[in-house]
Amino acid sequence: MEIAQQLAAELGLKNWQVEHTIALLDEGNTIPFISRYRKEATGELNDEVLRNLEERLNYLRSMAERKEDIKRLIGEQGKLTEELAAAIDACTVLNELEDIYRPYRPKRKTRATVAKAKGLEPLAQQIYAQEPDFDPETAAEAFVNPEKEVESASDAIAGAMDIIAEQISDNADHRKRIRELTFKTGTVTVKAAGDEDSVYRMYYDFSEPCIKIAPHRTLAIDRGEKEKFLTVSILPDTERILSYIKKKELAKNSAPSTPLVEAAAEDAYSRLIAPSIEREIRNELTETAQEQAIKVFKVNLKNLLMQPPIHNKVVIGLDPGYRTGCKVAVVDGTGKVLDTGVIYVTHSKEQKQAAETYIKDLIKKYDVDLLSIGNGTASKETEMFAAELLKSMPGTKVRYLITNEAGASVYSASKLGAEEFPDFDVTRRSAISIARRVQDPLAELVKIEPKAIGVGQYQHDMNQKRLGEALGGVVEDAVNSVGVDLNTASAPLLNRISGISAAIAKNIVAYRxxxxxxxxxxxxxxxxxxxxxxxxxxxxxxxxxxxxxxxxxxxxxxxxxxxxxxxxxxxxxxxxxxxxxxxxxxxxxxxxxxxxxxxxxxxxxxxxxxxxxxxxxxxxxxxxxxIEQPILRSDVMQIEDLKEGMILTGTVRNVIDFGAFVDIGVHQDGLVHISQLSDKYVKHPMDVVSIGDIVKVMVLEADPKKKRISLTMKGLDNK
CATH class of the missing domain: 1.10.150.310 (Tex RuvX-like domain-like)
Structure with a gap:
């Protein structure tokens, strides 16, 4: 099947849509440009569909190249038949393609290659044939050769069985069926690797069918194994698999050599096939889990980037801290830095009073509208300080909000941060970023590597290249869907625009x-x-x-x-x-x-x-x-203030496979478990909520000691 036809079938598109899209991509057009300005050519395919098409196109083209390589390599051995070439061309999955190539792949030293070097291949084929009148013991005597370390007939038979085992193992049809059976009947079984307690304790005696295991569990188990707290294996229905192999390999009318072939088949499965298939299935489970995690990360990132800007407000950014104090930055409505400083709200009473006077003076001097407080270390103390300060200013228009500061420290220590603010140290750059994030989240967040923004799960355990490409595409789509002001956009923001490289972005700024x-x-x-x-x-x-x-x-x-x-x-x-x-x-x-x-x-x-x-x-x-504007607050709540049944309004901060975390004005975000998101069945939390959504929640439980808050959205008017 032609690649375009295959893509159309896989993605549920028309042939002409795929053909036109491939032509546009091959001409060097970007996804945002094609999506926005070539709708007639693609049948109005959106960014997401186009990116899926491009990704799959690259995969299938790589597959096509690999097929040609394999046919060439087998052809060089003089073993490529029309039937084999057709089987290679028909492959749609890389594992199956590699299974076909396995018998022809140059092998490192194995028990079978050693046996072949001893001249035992003819004996192996005679045993494998399972002829009724063939006596393996007698035939083996002819292969005894002390010079080649074949000391006896039993040595010869053992070597021949190694060759048969590898031949059975290399059978592509067997591997395909055994892979299917292992996945269908297999159970992921996890045990503790030692006696040490850890965050993985729930997996110390855990098992779940391969076919049902949730992606986030796979990633947690993978991490626990990597950190040597867990041991993991896949336990399939071995009897069923061996029954399949024996049915395919053993003669219907048992011959003298059939027991030897049966033993070789069992050895082939236990020693060669099972470990290999287990690795492949573990890899497939991990890849599937990573793709799901990347999908969640992409949606969360898109929603975070597309948060509504709070235009034309003078903002004080507060980057909380204990020992080094809370860094302060004032920016005007355009993001220009007006002032910076440091206050100490967690030290002595005198220093806290001095901090209050300092912030009040800044509010009056610059006619401040908003305080943006980073959600990191000492955020709660800083929020309480801000709430008390606003209470002491009756009639003030100033409000505060908690801002996700993920990646701010990465930006502030980056070469870009140094270039943008050479006169400020790392800590003050971070406060500037926290202030600017509420004015235009998109413009500020594009300066940070997407995976450092922190709205996913297990991002450090994923294929970093794949994650970077996927999230880079999200940022590109978000920036282009909004557009940028040519006369104010920074080089990093311009660099995300369709067709603009980093060099061109710098040239635009220089020209301006x-x-x-x-x-x-x-x-x-x-x-x-x-x-x-x-x-x-x-x-x-x-x-x-x-x-x-x-x-x-x-x-x-x-x-x-x-x-x-x-x-x-x-x-x-x-x-x-x-x-x-x-x-x-x-x-x-x-x-x-x-x-x-x-x-x-x-x-x-x-x-x-x-x-x-x-x-x-x-x-x-x-x-x-x-989009609905973020919640601005003037007072603060403690986790101790929360009571069961209390109904609050909050902002969704993160969405993961098992639920959503909601900011309700308490230092700890509360968890709405997937089972509490709706009165109806919820397949995935993303079907109900998105980052930035303003939602009504009811407190189910608040545990100050464990710092855990359980919330529900059931029975509440969340449209």
């Missing part, structure tokens, strides 16, 4: 600093190294506010400007109407004319025309503004 602000998207063509292809890929995602052309502040691509202007003229509007937001009936009037007819007249596709209409109606639109 040398020549002044961009007033027209066409000026991008003057940026060094930004050629026609890069312009095509990036132009639609870059915004220019108050530029020469209002269309430059929309996601209408420059290639569609003539169509947008013709549409306005056709329906009796002007560019000025776009600027003044006087297009209330634009969509209605377009529908009256007929979208299909208008699209044909304007020489654009219907999806593109609908996008143009939407953008003309809302120039400068930020899709994040439609």
């Amino acid at each position: 600093e040398e020549t002044g602000v961009f007033t027209d998207r066409a000026q991008l063509k003057k940026v060094p190294k930004l050629g026609p292809k890069a312009f095509e890929q990036c132009a639609g995602f870059l915004r220019i506010k108050d530029g020469k052309n209002v269309l430059d502040n929309t996601s209408v691509h420059p290639e569609s400007y003539p169509a947008a202007k013709a549409l306005l003229q056709k329906l009796g509007y002007s560019i000025e109407d776009v600027k003044e937001h006087h297009l209330a009936d634009l969509e209605k009037n377009a529908e009256k004319q007929g979208i299909a007819a208008l699209a044909q007249e304007l020489s654009v596709g219907e999806p593109t025309l609908r996008d143009i209409i939407q953008e003309l109606n809302k120039p400068g639109r930020d899709p994040r503004d439609e």
Whole structure:
């Protein structure tokens, strides 16, 4: 089957959608560009489908290359038949492909290769044939050769059985069936590796069928084994597997050599096949679990990046700490640093009073609107300090919120952090980041390696290359779906835009600093190294506010400007109407004319025309503004204040396989277990909640000693 046809079948797409997408990818187009500006070619496939298609395309192309390599290698041995080539071409799974190649792969020294070197292969084939009139003991006498260390007939038979065992082990059909049986009947069995207590104690005597084990359990078990607290094995239905092998390998009418073949078959399974298949299934379980974890991480990261910005607010960022104090940074509504300092809220009473006076002075001096408190060490004490401070300021407009500071320390110690704020030390850069995160989460978080943002599970145990690629794609999609201001965006943010490399991003910033602000998207063509292809890929995602052309502040691509202007003229509007937001009936009037007819007249596709209409109606639109704003607080609760049955409003901070963690204004986030997310059956928490959601929860239990809070969303009005 052609790769395009296979992809269409696997992904439930039409052949033409896949063929067009492959052609666009091969031409060097990015996923965000294809998703946004080539909808007609792909049938409006979204970012996620396109990335899955691209990933699978790369896998199948790698498979195709491997198939050709294997056919070449077998051909060089003079053993490639038409039937074997057809079997290789028909493979869709790498394991099956490698099973076919196994008998032809050059082997390191094995018991079978040693036996072959002793000249025992003819004897092995005679025994394996299980002829009724063949006497193995008599035949073996002819192979006794002390010079080759075959001292007796029994030595010869033992070597021959090693050859038979390897031959059985190398049978591709056997391996495929045994793999299926092992997975179907096997149980993942876990035991404690010693007497030491650990966080893995729940797995010290644990077993679960391979077919049912949850991904997060697989990852926990893998980590426990790696840290030498657990021993893990897979126990299949051995009798059923051996019965299958013997049925396939033993002569129906038992011959004198049949017991030897039976013993060789048992040896083949226990010594060669079972350990290999167990490794493969363990790897498959791990890969499946990692893919699930990556999927959860991707969704969480996307939702975190797409959190609504709190525009035009003066923010004090507080990076809590005990010994070194709480670092302070004040930033204005554009993110410009106005002031920095250090306060001590966990030391003496005098220092705490001095801290209160200092923060009050900053609030008054800079007309501060908001305190952004990092959720790390000493966060609770800092939150209590902030709540007390606000109580002492009757009528104040200032509120606070707890901000996820994951990755802030990574950024502050990075080369990028040093380049951006060379005059500040590492700790103050972190406070600046915490302040800026509430103003524009996306712009700040793109400066941090995605896996350091901390909204997944077991991210350090995964294939780091695969995780990095997956999360990088999420960041790219998020940035391009929002778009960036060409005149204010940092180089790291620009680098995430379709078609813009790190070098081009730096050149854009340098060009902006040398020549002044961009007033027209066409000026991008003057940026060094930004050629026609890069312009095509990036132009639609870059915004220019108050530029020469209002269309430059929309996601209408420059290639569609003539169509947008013709549409306005056709329906009796002007560019000025776009600027003044006087297009209330634009969509209605377009529908009256007929979208299909208008699209044909304007020489654009219907999806593109609908996008143009939407953008003309809302120039400068930020899709994040439609999301519910975060909860701002002025008072603090203690875990001791929580009572069973208490109903609270909170913010979802993380979603994992077994539930969601919700910030309810207490230092510890509460867990809503998957069984408590809804009155209906929930397959996965992501089906019900997302990071950033504002939800109502009821307290089931609060344990101050263990610092655990159990919550439920059942029976509450969460739409």
